[in-house]
Amino acid sequence: MATPIVETVNLRKTYMLGKVPVEALQGVNLKVEKGDFLAILGPSGSGKSTLLNMIGALDKPTEGKVFIEGVDASTLSDNALADARRKIGFVFQFFNLIPRLTARGNVELTMTIPGLGRDKRRERAEELLETVGLKDRMDHKPAELSGGERQRVAIARALANNPKFLLMDEPTGNIDSKTAREIVELVKKLNEDKGVTIIVVTHDQQIASQTRRTVLMIDGSIVEEKVN
Ligand SMILES: Nc1ncnc2c1ncn2[C@@H]1O[C@H](COP(=O)(O)OP(=O)(O)OP(=O)(O)O)[C@@H](O)[C@H]1O
Ligand SMILES: [Mg+2]
Numbered sequence: 623m624a625t626p627i628v629e630t631v632n633l634r635k636t637y638m639l640g641k642v643p644v645e646a647l648q649g650v651n652l653k654v655e656k657g658d659f660l661a662i663l664g665p666s667g668s669g670k671s672t673l674l675n676m677i678g679a680l681d682k683p684t685e686g687k688v689f690i691e692g693v694d695a696s697t698l699s700d701n702a703l704a705d706a707r708r709k710i711g712f713v714f715q716f717f718n719l720i721p722r723l724t725a726r727g728n729v730e731l732t733m734t735i736p737g738l739g740r741d742k743r744r745e746r747a748e749e750l751l752e753t754v755g756l757k758d759r760m761d762h763k764p765a766e767l768s769g770g771e772r773q774r775v776a777i778a779r780a781l782a783n784n785p786k787f788l789l790m791d792e793p794t795g796n797i798d799s800k801t802a803r804e805i806v807e808l809v810k811k812l813n814e815d816k817g818v819t820i821i822v823v824t825h826d827q828q829i830a831s832q833t834r835r836t837v838l839m840i841d842g843s844i845v846e847e848k849v850n
Contacts, residue, residue, distance in 0.1 A: 625692040627787055627819050628654040628677050633686035635672050635842075646672040648842035649686070654787070654821060659813040661830040662823045664839030670823040671791055673839070677821065678710050678789050679703055691786070708734055711780030715792040717772045719764040725751055725775045726760040732782040750778040754808060770801030777808065787819035788812070794826050806832055 635647040646669045654660055662670050675681040676688055679695050688695045690706055698706060719728050729747035738746070751760050754774040764772050773793060780788055793809070794802035806829050812818045822829060830836050831850065838846040 624656060626653045626689070627656045627658075627691060628652070628821075629689040629692075630673075630677065631687045631689070633673070633676060633688065634684050635669075635676065635681075636684045646842055647676070647683070650839075650842070650844055652837065652844065654819065656786075656819055657813070657817050659810070659820045659832075659834045660822070661833040661836040662821065662839060663825070663830055663836055668839040669842040670839055672842075674789050674791055674821065674823055678712060679707050680712075708783050709786045711783070711785035711788040713773070713776050713780045713788065713790040713793050715795045717764070717776045717796075719772060719775055719779075721764050724761050724763055725756055725767065725771075725778075728764070728775055729779045729782055732779045735783055747778075747782070750781050751775070753781070753812075754778045755804075768801070769797040770804060773797060773801075773805055774808065777805075777812075781812075781818070785818070787821065790820065790822040790824075792823055792825065794824070794829060799828075802826065803828065 630650050630652045633647050633650040637644040637646055650673060662673065664670050676683050679688065679690065695703065695706065720731065723731060726747050729750055730743050733743045733746065748760060751757065754777050756771060756774055759767060759771055767775065794805050797805065809820060810832050813820050822833065824830060834850055836848045836850065837844045
């Protein structure tokens with residue numbers, strides 16, 4: 623079988639809250655193959671965001687390992703880690719867009735593909751915004767966009783560097799259910815038509831039901847896996 627795009631082995635994360643240890647992850651083993659579409663479900667505090675941060679190399683595990691395309695992330699230098707991170711697209715619950723930049727500007731700014739000049743960057747940003755259905759909103763700043771439109775800018779931005787996979791933390795957490803449905807459709811299309819590997823943390827059954835696979839986390843462990 624091909625090397626998984628991401629694999630976690632006995633992943634543990636203990637946060638220290640003063641002197642009190644909080645065991646956010648208690649030995650998580652997860653494999654994600656290229657082209658997969660995985661939902662991570664679970665109650666608040668079960669460790670979903672912590673797991674996503676480890677997978678995205680945004681934070682280091684206390685124990686265990688994360689392999690990104692077969693490479694042990696803990697063996698990478700800071701520079702190599704930054705490079706690895708650029709290959710991952712992140713979509714956060716609260717969009718995290720830069721207010722003073724337009725939709726186009728937000729997407730362009732993230733682009734770090736070597737050798738891509740200014741014009742090409744702009745062209746690519748426009749293509750990505752078109753992909754997410756924002757052709758007519760490129761010159762709007764975040765404050766001039768609806769919640770769903772902002773989330774779509776965030777998705778376009780996450781795709782800016784041709785990521786190997788997309789990590790999304792509650793992408794529909796702050797938008798109404800109709801807009802959420804549109805985002806779900808968009809994400810599904812990215813997976814089906816463009817082959818983007820997607821890992822999404824969600825409380826939203828509607829999203830979970832559209833994915834290929836779901837895992838359920840409780841108290842820092844995966845307790846159930848299901849293929850849809
Ligand atoms: N920086 C931190 N310091 C101490 N404890 C933390 C820290 N971050 C998270 N925790 C604790 O770790 C546990 C897992 O948190 P995490 O954010 O991963 O949960 P979650 O499943 O994403 O929850 P939610 O659905 O509410 O976003 C929680 O008990 C939380 O209180
Ligand atoms: Mg969370």
